[in-house]
Amino acid sequence: MKLGLHYWKYSTPEDPALIAPTLARTARIAEQAGVSRFTVMDHYFQMMTPHSVAEEPMLEGYTTLGYVAALTERMQLNLMVTGVMYRYPGLLAKIVTTLDVLSGGRAQLGLGASWYEREQQALGVPVVPMGERFERLEETLQICLQMWSDDNGPYQGRHYQLAETLCVPQPLRAPRPPIMIGGSGEKKTLLLVARYADACNLFGTGVADIGHKLDVLRAHCAAENRDYEAIEKTVMCSRRPVLSELDAFLSEAEQLAELGVTEVQVVPEAGRNPAEFAEEIAEQLLPRLAQIG
Template sequence: MKLGLHYWNYSTPADPAQIAPTLARTARTAEQAGIASFTVMDHYFQMEFQDFTAEEPMLEGYTTLGYLGALTERMTLGLMVTGVMYRHPGLLAKIVTTLDVLSGGRARLGLGASWYEREQRGLGVPWVPVAERFDRLEETLQICLQMWSENNGPYQGRHYQLAETLCVPAPLSRPRPPIMIGGGGEQKTLRLVARYADACNLFGTDVDEVAHKLDVLRAHCATEERDYQAIEKTVMYSRRPVLDRPDEFLAELARLAELGVTEVQVTPSGHPAEFVEQLAQRILPAAAGIG
């Protein structure tokens, strides 16, 4: 079982001048410990939940990943997940290609339908109905796949029209950066996973719920004539902090591995670098033997 680190909180420590060195220390510690992937959020305002407000610090995601690419050598880098409304698809493909080239082929494109209305309206990003967001998500997937193919010709969609899909240099990843679609929507999201994605990312609130979502994905794969086994299954672990109950967490990892999940992302609590140090001591050695 691989573990990924999802870095979502720039508020610890509180001094903004410490954001960069803390991020750097955490990334280096994670790589040395054997963390497989490092992801950050694609938000411009912090999410409003629990004790967090929109006024908390937040960094632009792809700029942050570029910084991390220069500090690390092995971990996969990506957003969990790119909001489809935040970047034109042709430019998004170029942004991810740039990250892939500069990181030595370590970029992963995480995509989702976007949802945070306050930040979109606040920053002037068009807010459209959810059905249109999913239509745009599918066109974005098609455009990125075309940009990363030998087809440099036009793309004509309902929402996006590109005169040419030129992308030079091409990504270093072969055959291209892997595409991960985040979310567990059974009618649209998981259908798009079956049709286009290399990986899915599900919320790990309950192992039985993950099992159900994977059954839905399997059914969509049958409809789309897609090999279910070819899709990597990953889970964003969203229950209590893993260090509070390591034995229970490891038991859940084992159950997820039985379902075919190969990577679980965890979120730091407290100081992120210190969290990773504890994760390396108390969790990673045992997790490596699962699956």
């Protein structure tokens, strides 16, 4: 079982001048410890939760990953996940390509339908109905795949029209950066996983629910004539305090491994210094997690 670290909060320590050094220290500790993936959110306002408010610091995701790429050598890097409404698809393909080239082939495209309407309305991002967001998500997947192929020709979709899909240089990762689709929607999200993705990311809502979602994905794969086993299954475990409930977390990870999950992602607990959290998971979690699966 592999471990990913999801860096979601920039407000600890409180001094904005410490955001960059804390991020750098956390990324270096994570890589040295053997964390397989480092991810950040694609938000411009902090999410409203019982532990956070919109006015907390938030950084643009791909700029942040570029900074992390310069500090690391092995960890996979992606947004968890890119909001489809935030960037034109052709430009998104170039952004991910740039990250891949500059990181030495470590970029992954994480993509989702986007949902945080407050920040979209505040910053002038078009807010469209859910059905249209999924149409745009599928077209974005098609455009990125074409940009990362030998086909430099036009793309004609309902929502996006590209006169050329030239992308030079091509990504270093062969045959292209892997595509991860985040979300658990059974009718649309998991269908798009079966149709286009190399990996899925499910919310850690319990072993039974994840097992059900994977059964749905398996059925979509059968309908799409897609090899279910070829899709990497990952889970974002953001609800459980990892370190204070370590045995319970590891027990759940064992059950997820039996379902075919190969990576779990953890988040620093609210109020914790992320670098200190990374040090603790390196000492307490990773050695035991590596024995699973």
